[in-house]
Amino acid sequence: MSMRSQVYEWANLAPSGQTSTLRRTTSDLPVVLPANRELDLFIGGYGNNITKPAETTATQFVVIEDIACAAQANGNVQIRINTTDYFQNPDVTNMLGIPGLASPYPRGSASSAAGTDNLLKSFDLYPDVYVLPGQTWQILYTTRDGVGSGSSTDVVAAFVKYTLYDGPDALIANKLLELGVTINPNNVDWYKRSLIEQQQAAASAAMAAKGGSA
Amino acid sequence: MSMRSQVYEWDATNYASTNTDISASVGQQISIFVGGLGNNITKPAETSATEFVVIEDIAVTPTAFVNSGSASAYRGLTLTLGTGMAGPRAYVQVRINTTDYFLDPDNVPNDGIPGSGSPYPRSVNFQPSFNLYPDVYVLPGQVWDVLVTWYNNAGLPTTAATCQSGDLRAFTKYTLYDGPDALIANKLLEMGISINPGNVDWYKRSLLSAQ
Numbered sequence: 001m002s003m004r005s006q007v008y009e010w011a012n013l014a015p016s017g018q019t020s021t022l023r024r025t026t027s028d029l030p031v032v033l034p035a036n037r038e039l040d041l042f043i044g045g046y047g048n049n050i051t052k053p054a055e056t057t058a059t060q061f062v063v064i065e066d067i068a069c070a071a072q073a074n075g076n077v078q079i080r081i082n083t084t085d086y087f088q089n090p091d092v093t094n095m096l097g098i099p100g101l102a103s104p105y106p107r108g109s110a111s112s113a114a115g116t117d118n119l120l121k122s123f124d125l126y127p128d129v130y131v132l133p134g135q136t137w138q139i140l141y142t143t144r145d146g147v148g149s150g151s152s153t154d155v156v157a158a159f160v161k162y163t164l165y166d167g168p169d170a171l172i173a174n175k176l177l178e179l180g181v182t183i184n185p186n187n188v189d190w191y192k193r194s195l196i197e198q199q200q201a202a203a204s205a206a207m208a209a210k211g212g213s214a
Numbered sequence: 215m216s217m218r219s220q221v222y223e224w225d226a227t228n229y230a231s232t233n234t235d236i237s238a239s240v241g242q243q244i245s246i247f248v249g250g251l252g253n254n255i256t257k258p259a260e261t262s263a264t265e266f267v268v269i270e271d272i273a274v275t276p277t278a279f280v281n282s283g284s285a286s287a288y289r290g291l292t293l294t295l296g297t298g299m300a301g302p303r304a305y306v307q308v309r310i311n312t313t314d315y316f317l318d319p320d321n322v323p324n325d326g327i328p329g330s331g332s333p334y335p336r337s338v339n340f341q342p343s344f345n346l347y348p349d350v351y352v353l354p355g356q357v358w359d360v361l362v363t364w365y366n367n368a369g370l371p372t373t374a375a376t377c378q379s380g381d382l383r384a385f386t387k388y389t390l391y392d393g394p395d396a397l398i399a400n401k402l403l404e405m406g407i408s409i410n411p412g413n414v415d416w417y418k419r420s421l422l423s424a425q
Binding site: 005006007013029042068109114151155161164 | 240276277278279280281282284297299316317318322327330331337338340341343344345346347365366367405406407408
Protein backbone atom coordinates (compact mmCIF):
# COMPACT_ATOMS: atom_id res chain seq x y z
CA MET A 1 0.00 0.00 0.00
CA SER A 2 2.56 2.57 -1.07
CA MET A 3 0.20 4.66 -3.21
CA ARG A 4 -2.88 5.60 -1.30
CA SER A 5 -5.79 7.84 -2.17
CA GLN A 6 -6.57 10.04 0.85
CA VAL A 7 -9.11 12.68 1.79
CA TYR A 8 -9.40 15.18 4.60
CA GLU A 9 -12.72 16.78 5.48
CA TRP A 10 -12.93 19.81 7.72
CA ALA A 11 -16.05 21.41 9.19
CA ASN A 12 -16.55 24.16 11.73
CA LEU A 13 -17.84 21.68 14.27
CA ALA A 14 -16.48 21.16 17.79
CA PRO A 15 -17.83 20.16 21.18
CA SER A 16 -19.75 22.83 23.09
CA GLY A 17 -17.45 25.43 24.66
CA GLN A 18 -14.52 24.62 22.35
CA THR A 19 -13.51 26.05 19.00
CA SER A 20 -11.60 22.98 17.83
CA THR A 21 -11.28 19.26 18.42
CA LEU A 22 -8.80 16.54 17.53
CA ARG A 23 -11.46 13.85 17.24
CA ARG A 24 -14.98 14.20 15.93
CA THR A 25 -17.56 13.69 18.66
CA THR A 26 -21.26 13.01 18.78
CA SER A 27 -21.89 16.33 20.56
CA ASP A 28 -20.19 18.63 18.02
CA LEU A 29 -21.88 21.98 17.42
CA PRO A 30 -21.24 24.75 14.84
CA VAL A 31 -18.40 27.13 15.72
CA VAL A 32 -18.41 30.85 14.90
CA LEU A 33 -15.73 31.80 12.34
CA PRO A 34 -14.16 35.24 11.86
CA ALA A 35 -14.45 36.96 8.48
CA ASN A 36 -11.47 37.41 6.16
CA ARG A 37 -9.10 35.31 8.19
CA GLU A 38 -7.17 32.40 6.70
CA LEU A 39 -7.87 29.29 8.79
CA ASP A 40 -5.59 26.27 8.45
CA LEU A 41 -7.78 23.20 8.09
CA PHE A 42 -5.20 21.09 9.89
CA ILE A 43 -4.07 23.15 12.88
CA GLY A 44 -6.05 26.39 12.59
CA GLY A 45 -7.77 26.11 15.97
CA TYR A 46 -11.28 25.94 14.47
CA GLY A 47 -13.33 22.79 13.81
CA ASN A 48 -11.71 19.38 13.55
CA ASN A 49 -7.91 19.56 13.53
CA ILE A 50 -4.99 17.13 13.55
CA THR A 51 -2.04 16.82 15.92
CA LYS A 52 0.64 18.61 13.90
CA PRO A 53 1.11 20.55 10.64
CA ALA A 54 0.81 18.49 7.47
CA GLU A 55 4.28 17.73 6.20
CA THR A 56 5.92 15.09 4.10
CA THR A 57 8.78 13.02 5.45
CA ALA A 58 11.93 12.26 3.43
CA THR A 59 10.20 9.13 2.07
CA GLN A 60 6.82 10.64 1.23
CA PHE A 61 5.47 12.52 -1.76
CA VAL A 62 2.00 14.07 -1.84
CA VAL A 63 -0.01 14.99 -4.92
CA ILE A 64 -3.00 17.22 -4.18
CA GLU A 65 -5.73 16.44 -6.71
CA ASP A 66 -8.79 18.32 -5.54
CA ILE A 67 -9.80 21.04 -3.11
CA ALA A 68 -13.31 22.27 -2.43
CA CYS A 69 -15.30 24.15 0.19
CA ALA A 70 -18.81 25.22 1.08
CA ALA A 71 -20.12 28.09 -0.98
CA GLN A 72 -22.00 29.56 1.99
CA ALA A 73 -20.61 32.74 3.54
CA ASN A 74 -18.45 33.34 0.46
CA GLY A 75 -15.96 30.63 1.35
CA ASN A 76 -12.61 30.25 -0.43
CA VAL A 77 -9.87 27.69 -0.19
CA GLN A 78 -6.15 28.17 -0.82
CA ILE A 79 -3.10 25.84 -0.89
CA ARG A 80 0.14 26.90 0.79
CA ILE A 81 3.41 24.97 0.31
CA ASN A 82 5.95 26.00 2.94
CA THR A 83 5.30 29.78 2.82
CA THR A 84 4.14 30.10 -0.78
CA ASP A 85 0.49 30.47 -1.71
CA TYR A 86 -0.45 28.50 -4.84
CA PHE A 87 -3.24 30.68 -6.19
CA GLN A 88 -2.37 34.29 -7.04
CA ASN A 89 -4.00 37.29 -8.69
CA PRO A 90 -2.83 38.20 -12.20
CA ASP A 91 -0.76 40.99 -10.66
CA VAL A 92 0.97 38.38 -8.49
CA THR A 93 -0.67 39.62 -5.30
CA ASN A 94 -2.23 37.36 -2.72
CA MET A 95 -5.78 36.10 -3.07
CA LEU A 96 -8.07 33.95 -0.95
CA GLY A 97 -8.01 31.00 -3.34
CA ILE A 98 -10.69 29.02 -5.14
CA PRO A 99 -14.26 30.17 -4.34
CA GLY A 100 -16.64 27.56 -3.00
CA LEU A 101 -18.98 28.54 -5.82
CA ALA A 102 -16.38 27.27 -8.31
CA SER A 103 -15.41 24.15 -6.38
CA PRO A 104 -18.31 23.33 -4.06
CA TYR A 105 -18.28 20.82 -1.23
CA PRO A 106 -20.43 18.79 -0.94
CA ARG A 107 -20.88 18.71 -4.69
CA GLY A 108 -24.52 19.39 -5.52
CA SER A 109 -25.03 21.51 -2.40
CA ALA A 110 -26.80 24.88 -2.47
CA SER A 111 -25.03 28.25 -2.75
CA SER A 112 -26.53 29.38 0.56
CA ALA A 113 -27.89 27.61 3.62
CA ALA A 114 -31.46 28.38 2.53
CA GLY A 115 -30.78 27.86 -1.17
CA THR A 116 -32.48 25.33 -3.40
CA ASP A 117 -29.93 25.25 -6.21
CA ASN A 118 -27.42 22.48 -6.93
CA LEU A 119 -23.87 23.73 -7.45
CA LEU A 120 -21.57 21.92 -9.84
CA LYS A 121 -17.85 22.50 -10.10
CA SER A 122 -16.42 25.08 -12.49
CA PHE A 123 -12.87 24.33 -11.42
CA ASP A 124 -10.62 21.31 -11.78
CA LEU A 125 -7.26 21.24 -10.01
CA TYR A 126 -5.20 20.33 -13.08
CA PRO A 127 -2.26 20.16 -13.17
CA ASP A 128 -2.08 18.66 -9.71
CA VAL A 129 -0.08 20.28 -6.91
CA TYR A 130 3.06 18.45 -5.78
CA VAL A 131 4.31 18.48 -2.21
CA LEU A 132 7.92 17.29 -2.31
CA PRO A 133 9.62 15.31 0.47
CA GLY A 134 10.32 17.49 3.50
CA GLN A 135 7.83 20.25 2.63
CA THR A 136 5.05 21.55 4.85
CA TRP A 137 1.64 22.12 3.29
CA GLN A 138 -1.51 23.85 4.40
CA ILE A 139 -5.05 24.16 3.12
CA LEU A 140 -6.45 27.54 4.12
CA TYR A 141 -10.16 28.29 4.34
CA THR A 142 -11.36 31.89 4.36
CA THR A 143 -14.92 33.16 4.63
CA ARG A 144 -15.45 36.71 3.40
CA ASP A 145 -18.71 37.05 5.36
CA GLY A 146 -17.75 35.23 8.54
CA VAL A 147 -19.95 32.53 9.98
CA GLY A 148 -22.74 33.80 12.22
CA SER A 149 -23.27 33.72 15.91
CA GLY A 150 -25.84 32.68 18.46
CA SER A 151 -28.52 30.23 17.46
CA SER A 152 -28.12 30.66 13.72
CA THR A 153 -24.68 29.50 12.67
CA ASP A 154 -23.92 28.05 9.26
CA VAL A 155 -22.06 24.77 9.17
CA VAL A 156 -19.36 25.08 6.51
CA ALA A 157 -16.99 22.38 5.34
CA ALA A 158 -13.90 22.01 3.20
CA PHE A 159 -12.38 19.01 1.50
CA VAL A 160 -9.05 18.01 0.05
CA LYS A 161 -8.26 14.87 -1.93
CA TYR A 162 -4.66 13.83 -2.37
CA THR A 163 -2.56 10.77 -3.14
CA LEU A 164 0.18 9.79 -0.72
CA TYR A 165 3.21 8.06 -2.27
CA ASP A 166 5.35 6.37 0.34
CA GLY A 167 8.67 4.48 0.31
CA PRO A 168 9.83 3.22 -3.11
CA ASP A 169 6.86 4.85 -4.85
CA ALA A 170 7.92 8.24 -3.45
CA LEU A 171 11.38 7.71 -4.96
CA ILE A 172 9.76 6.90 -8.29
CA ALA A 173 7.59 10.02 -7.97
CA ASN A 174 10.75 12.09 -7.54
CA LYS A 175 12.28 10.42 -10.58
CA LEU A 176 9.18 11.17 -12.65
CA LEU A 177 9.38 14.79 -11.52
CA GLU A 178 13.00 14.95 -12.73
CA LEU A 179 11.91 13.46 -16.06
CA GLY A 180 9.07 15.94 -16.41
CA VAL A 181 6.45 13.19 -16.41
CA THR A 182 3.14 13.80 -14.64
CA ILE A 183 2.96 12.01 -11.29
CA ASN A 184 -0.04 9.73 -11.05
CA PRO A 185 -0.52 6.05 -10.17
CA ASN A 186 -0.50 5.01 -13.84
CA ASN A 187 2.84 6.67 -14.53
CA VAL A 188 4.39 5.27 -11.35
CA ASP A 189 3.29 1.81 -12.49
CA TRP A 190 4.66 2.51 -15.98
CA TYR A 191 8.04 3.43 -14.49
CA LYS A 192 8.08 0.22 -12.43
CA ARG A 193 7.32 -1.81 -15.55
CA SER A 194 10.09 -0.11 -17.50
CA LEU A 195 12.56 -0.90 -14.69
CA ILE A 196 11.50 -4.56 -14.75
CA GLU A 197 11.80 -4.70 -18.55
CA GLN A 198 15.31 -3.18 -18.36
CA GLN A 199 16.34 -5.74 -15.76
CA GLN A 200 14.94 -8.59 -17.85
CA ALA A 201 16.69 -7.31 -20.97
CA ALA A 202 19.99 -6.99 -19.07
CA ALA A 203 19.58 -10.51 -17.68
CA SER A 204 18.85 -11.90 -21.16
CA ALA A 205 21.87 -10.12 -22.60
CA ALA A 206 24.07 -11.50 -19.84
CA MET A 207 22.77 -15.01 -20.46
CA ALA A 208 23.39 -14.65 -24.18
CA ALA A 209 26.92 -13.41 -23.57
CA LYS A 210 27.60 -16.28 -21.18
CA GLY A 211 26.26 -18.79 -23.71
CA GLY A 212 28.34 -17.21 -26.47
CA SER A 213 31.60 -17.43 -24.54
CA ALA A 214 31.02 -20.99 -23.35
CA MET B 215 -16.76 -17.01 -13.69
CA SER B 216 -13.28 -16.32 -12.35
CA MET B 217 -13.56 -12.52 -12.47
CA ARG B 218 -16.73 -11.31 -10.83
CA SER B 219 -17.95 -7.81 -10.10
CA GLN B 220 -19.47 -7.78 -6.61
CA VAL B 221 -21.28 -5.31 -4.39
CA TYR B 222 -22.30 -5.32 -0.74
CA GLU B 223 -24.91 -2.95 0.65
CA TRP B 224 -25.33 -2.44 4.38
CA ASP B 225 -28.39 -1.00 6.08
CA ALA B 226 -28.12 -0.04 9.75
CA THR B 227 -31.59 -1.42 10.46
CA ASN B 228 -31.24 -4.62 8.42
CA TYR B 229 -33.99 -3.27 6.14
CA ALA B 230 -36.46 -3.34 9.04
CA SER B 231 -39.95 -2.05 8.40
CA THR B 232 -40.14 -0.65 11.93
CA ASN B 233 -38.03 1.93 13.74
CA THR B 234 -34.80 0.52 15.13
CA ASP B 235 -32.72 1.93 17.93
CA ILE B 236 -29.09 2.26 16.81
CA SER B 237 -28.09 5.01 19.23
CA ALA B 238 -25.79 2.75 21.27
CA SER B 239 -23.39 2.54 18.32
CA VAL B 240 -23.10 6.24 17.49
CA GLY B 241 -19.48 7.44 17.39
CA GLN B 242 -18.14 3.87 17.11
CA GLN B 243 -16.54 2.12 14.16
CA ILE B 244 -18.95 -0.59 13.02
CA SER B 245 -18.02 -3.34 10.60
CA ILE B 246 -20.59 -3.62 7.84
CA PHE B 247 -19.84 -7.35 7.61
CA VAL B 248 -19.72 -8.60 11.21
CA GLY B 249 -20.34 -5.50 13.35
CA GLY B 250 -23.48 -6.82 14.99
CA LEU B 251 -25.61 -4.00 13.60
CA GLY B 252 -27.78 -4.07 10.49
CA ASN B 253 -27.42 -6.80 7.92
CA ASN B 254 -24.28 -8.87 8.49
CA ILE B 255 -22.61 -11.92 7.00
CA THR B 256 -21.57 -15.16 8.68
CA LYS B 257 -17.83 -14.49 9.07
CA PRO B 258 -15.26 -11.73 8.47
CA ALA B 259 -14.47 -10.98 4.83
CA GLU B 260 -11.23 -12.70 3.86
CA THR B 261 -9.58 -13.96 0.74
CA SER B 262 -8.55 -17.59 0.38
CA ALA B 263 -5.19 -18.64 -1.08
CA THR B 264 -6.77 -18.67 -4.54
CA GLU B 265 -8.66 -15.38 -4.34
CA PHE B 266 -7.72 -11.77 -4.99
CA VAL B 267 -10.05 -8.85 -4.25
CA VAL B 268 -9.84 -5.35 -5.74
CA ILE B 269 -11.98 -2.79 -3.89
CA GLU B 270 -13.10 -0.17 -6.40
CA ASP B 271 -15.62 1.99 -4.57
CA ILE B 272 -16.92 2.73 -1.09
CA ALA B 273 -19.72 5.09 -0.15
CA VAL B 274 -22.05 5.93 2.73
CA THR B 275 -25.18 8.00 3.41
CA PRO B 276 -24.41 11.70 2.82
CA THR B 277 -24.75 14.67 5.13
CA ALA B 278 -25.70 18.24 4.21
CA PHE B 279 -24.11 21.14 6.10
CA VAL B 280 -26.78 23.76 6.62
CA ASN B 281 -27.56 26.14 9.48
CA SER B 282 -28.07 25.56 13.18
CA GLY B 283 -31.19 27.73 13.14
CA SER B 284 -33.03 25.38 10.77
CA ALA B 285 -35.16 22.45 11.84
CA SER B 286 -37.02 21.22 8.79
CA ALA B 287 -36.14 18.24 6.61
CA TYR B 288 -33.50 19.14 4.08
CA ARG B 289 -33.24 17.31 0.76
CA GLY B 290 -34.64 14.13 2.22
CA LEU B 291 -32.45 14.24 5.33
CA THR B 292 -33.48 15.02 8.89
CA LEU B 293 -32.28 18.29 10.36
CA THR B 294 -32.56 18.88 14.09
CA LEU B 295 -32.53 22.41 15.48
CA GLY B 296 -29.11 23.42 16.77
CA THR B 297 -26.98 20.84 14.97
CA GLY B 298 -26.71 22.51 11.56
CA MET B 299 -26.29 19.10 9.93
CA ALA B 300 -28.88 17.15 7.98
CA GLY B 301 -28.05 13.47 7.92
CA PRO B 302 -25.92 11.14 10.01
CA ARG B 303 -22.45 12.70 9.46
CA ALA B 304 -21.13 9.30 8.46
CA TYR B 305 -17.69 8.11 7.34
CA VAL B 306 -16.43 4.87 5.83
CA GLN B 307 -12.97 3.34 6.27
CA VAL B 308 -11.27 0.30 4.70
CA ARG B 309 -9.18 -1.97 6.90
CA ILE B 310 -6.79 -4.66 5.59
CA ASN B 311 -5.79 -7.10 8.34
CA THR B 312 -5.15 -4.53 11.11
CA THR B 313 -4.16 -1.55 8.94
CA ASP B 314 -6.54 1.32 8.25
CA TYR B 315 -6.27 2.60 4.69
CA PHE B 316 -7.23 6.25 5.14
CA LEU B 317 -4.96 8.47 7.24
CA ASP B 318 -4.88 12.11 8.26
CA PRO B 319 -1.89 14.14 7.04
CA ASP B 320 -0.23 13.52 10.42
CA ASN B 321 -0.29 9.78 9.56
CA VAL B 322 -2.95 9.01 12.20
CA PRO B 323 -5.80 6.75 10.97
CA ASN B 324 -9.01 8.72 10.57
CA ASP B 325 -12.70 7.91 10.22
CA GLY B 326 -12.36 7.44 6.47
CA ILE B 327 -14.23 8.91 3.52
CA PRO B 328 -17.12 11.24 4.40
CA GLY B 329 -20.55 10.47 2.99
CA SER B 330 -20.59 14.02 1.64
CA GLY B 331 -17.51 13.16 -0.44
CA SER B 332 -18.68 9.71 -1.54
CA PRO B 333 -22.47 9.60 -1.12
CA TYR B 334 -24.66 6.52 -1.33
CA PRO B 335 -27.02 6.67 -3.05
CA ARG B 336 -25.83 9.33 -5.49
CA SER B 337 -28.32 11.98 -6.57
CA VAL B 338 -28.43 15.46 -8.05
CA ASN B 339 -28.30 16.84 -4.50
CA PHE B 340 -25.47 14.57 -3.39
CA GLN B 341 -22.72 13.97 -5.94
CA PRO B 342 -19.30 12.39 -5.38
CA SER B 343 -16.13 14.44 -4.90
CA PHE B 344 -14.06 11.30 -4.43
CA ASN B 345 -13.21 8.23 -6.43
CA LEU B 346 -11.17 5.35 -5.03
CA TYR B 347 -8.16 5.50 -7.34
CA PRO B 348 -5.79 3.72 -7.13
CA ASP B 349 -7.93 0.75 -6.13
CA VAL B 350 -7.32 -1.13 -2.90
CA TYR B 351 -5.89 -4.62 -3.28
CA VAL B 352 -6.68 -7.45 -0.86
CA LEU B 353 -4.05 -10.12 -1.43
CA PRO B 354 -4.65 -13.86 -0.95
CA GLY B 355 -5.00 -14.77 2.73
CA GLN B 356 -5.78 -11.26 3.98
CA VAL B 357 -8.77 -10.21 6.07
CA TRP B 358 -10.55 -7.02 5.00
CA ASP B 359 -13.26 -4.91 6.47
CA VAL B 360 -15.33 -1.83 5.71
CA LEU B 361 -16.08 0.26 8.80
CA VAL B 362 -18.79 2.88 9.22
CA THR B 363 -18.74 5.63 11.86
CA TRP B 364 -21.50 8.18 12.31
CA TYR B 365 -21.71 11.06 14.75
CA ASN B 366 -25.10 12.71 14.32
CA ASN B 367 -27.94 10.60 15.65
CA ALA B 368 -30.04 13.77 15.55
CA GLY B 369 -29.77 13.57 11.76
CA LEU B 370 -31.75 10.35 11.74
CA PRO B 371 -35.51 10.62 11.50
CA THR B 372 -38.34 9.96 13.93
CA THR B 373 -36.43 10.63 17.15
CA ALA B 374 -32.78 10.92 18.04
CA ALA B 375 -32.69 7.30 19.07
CA THR B 376 -34.35 5.47 16.22
CA CYS B 377 -33.60 4.87 12.61
CA GLN B 378 -35.55 3.59 9.64
CA SER B 379 -34.41 1.47 6.73
CA GLY B 380 -32.49 3.64 4.28
CA ASP B 381 -31.49 6.31 6.79
CA LEU B 382 -27.96 4.96 7.19
CA ARG B 383 -26.50 2.81 4.48
CA ALA B 384 -23.07 1.93 3.17
CA PHE B 385 -21.94 0.41 -0.08
CA THR B 386 -18.83 -1.21 -1.45
CA LYS B 387 -18.04 -2.40 -4.94
CA TYR B 388 -15.22 -4.84 -5.56
CA THR B 389 -14.03 -7.36 -8.11
CA LEU B 390 -13.29 -10.91 -7.00
CA TYR B 391 -10.60 -12.75 -8.96
CA ASP B 392 -10.63 -16.48 -8.33
CA GLY B 393 -8.50 -19.46 -9.38
CA PRO B 394 -6.23 -18.85 -12.40
CA ASP B 395 -7.31 -15.22 -12.61
CA ALA B 396 -6.13 -14.66 -9.03
CA LEU B 397 -2.72 -16.05 -10.03
CA ILE B 398 -2.66 -13.65 -12.97
CA ALA B 399 -3.67 -10.81 -10.65
CA ASN B 400 -0.66 -11.65 -8.45
CA LYS B 401 1.57 -11.69 -11.52
CA LEU B 402 0.26 -8.28 -12.63
CA LEU B 403 0.93 -6.96 -9.13
CA GLU B 404 4.55 -8.15 -9.33
CA MET B 405 4.87 -6.45 -12.72
CA GLY B 406 3.48 -3.16 -11.42
CA ILE B 407 0.44 -3.31 -13.68
CA SER B 408 -2.96 -2.17 -12.44
CA ILE B 409 -5.25 -5.09 -11.73
CA ASN B 410 -8.47 -4.82 -13.66
CA PRO B 411 -10.39 -7.20 -15.92
CA GLY B 412 -8.93 -5.58 -19.05
CA ASN B 413 -5.33 -6.16 -17.93
CA VAL B 414 -6.07 -9.73 -16.77
CA ASP B 415 -7.49 -10.47 -20.23
CA TRP B 416 -4.47 -8.81 -21.85
CA TYR B 417 -2.15 -11.06 -19.85
CA LYS B 418 -4.10 -14.15 -20.91
CA ARG B 419 -3.90 -13.07 -24.56
CA SER B 420 -0.15 -12.48 -24.27
CA LEU B 421 0.30 -15.99 -22.80
CA LEU B 422 -1.71 -17.49 -25.67
CA SER B 423 0.23 -15.60 -28.31
CA ALA B 424 3.55 -16.68 -26.71
CA GLN B 425 2.59 -20.37 -27.01
